[in-house]
Structure formats: structure tokens, C-alpha cells
Amino acid sequence: MTFTPRRAATLLLATTILATGTTTAYADESPSVPPGTEATASAPVEVDGNDPDLKIPEGATLAEPKVLDIKQVVEDQTGDERREDTNADVKFALQAEVLFPKDSARLSAEAKSRISAIAEEIKTQNATNIRVFGFTDNLGSSAHGDVLSKQRANAVQEVLEGELNDANVRYEVRGYGEQYPISSNATESGRKKNRRVEVSFPRSES
DSSP states (O other): OOOOOSEEEEEEEOOOOOOOOSSSEEOOSSOSSOTTOOOOOOOSSOOOTTOTTSOOOTTOOOOOOOOOEEEEEEEOTTSSEEEEEOSSEEEEEEEGGGTSOTTOOOOOHHHHHHHHHHHHHHHHHTOOEEEEEEEOOSSSOHHHHHHHHHHHHHHHHHHHHHHHOOTTOEEEEEEOTTSSOSSOTTSHHHHHHHSEEEEEEEOOOO
């Protein structure tokens, strides 16, 4: 997939790889947070909280240390597509407007070509655990957003499954509705970013 970078930000974020079940695609009825966002890395070195060289206020204590992955974010010029890379994970976020008509889960021809490009990257990474998550903005009812986001995630997963044609690949498909926005819902530009489908998968270890 070709990107014309508008911005590339290096952030600190802990990521984990969620192990999927034995079915081809599934979803919990009431998931709490999107899998893959939990901070679980442990520190490689011990830190002595009583070391006199540490400049901390009297009576204060150190928080539990963690090792956080470096994330690189690249967004195309239009903002329609974004790729996030860490040393462990790859994530593509596609805005709903480039995939579906308004309030619909029917994919456009252009959408299928974009998803095919993501499938090629999945093949490159030799990934077999794929997460497909749908999200909406906060307009309309929350219940409608939950249903629509799940339907859209299902539609993207079906194209990926056809492109990959691999019985060893397992999918986790969820619809989160208006939960977990990545931008403010106070403006249309922010809501546009929140209406998205994310496809993520582990990086190859080689």
C-alpha cells in the first residue's frame, strides 16, 4: 500500500498480541476495551527507588516500571487512511467514507482495492491472527452505531478472507460503535476520523 505522508509521529505505546479462538471469526457480546491496547510489558532492569541520585520529592515512590514499544504513525494526505507500526504490530485504519456509502455496510469497488492492498501486507508479514474492529462517531443512537460498526467490520473481514484464502488465518471481528474515538466528536472533521474500520495483525519475527 502506498502512502504519501502528511505526518509521522513517534509515540510511546504498549501493545500486546491477542490470541484468537478456534473459530474463523468471533466477537464478545460486551467487550471492555479493544484487545491489543493493554500495557503489559515489563521492565528489563531493576530500579532502586531509594537511590539518592533519583530526584523525587520526599515521601514519593516510583510507579511500577514498564517497557513501552515505539509506534510510528503515517497518514496519507487526505487523512482517509493511516498506518501504525510498532516492533510487534501493524495496524491500518480506513475511514468509513472511503469504504461505504453513508449509513451503509455495503463496500464500494474502491474499498475492495484498498482492502486487497492490506491483504498483501498481511501476506508479507505471514500473519495468521487478524483483528478487524469497526467504530462510528457519536451521532445517532449508540445501539445503531454498535450494529453498524459490527456490520462494517464483518464486510471488511469477508473481503480479507477471500483475498487471503488461507484456512490457517483466524479473525477476530468486533464492533465498538462510538466507543474509543481517536479524535473529538465535537467537529465533523473529528467525527470523520472516528468513523473507521481498523485491521491489525502481528509483525513477522523475521
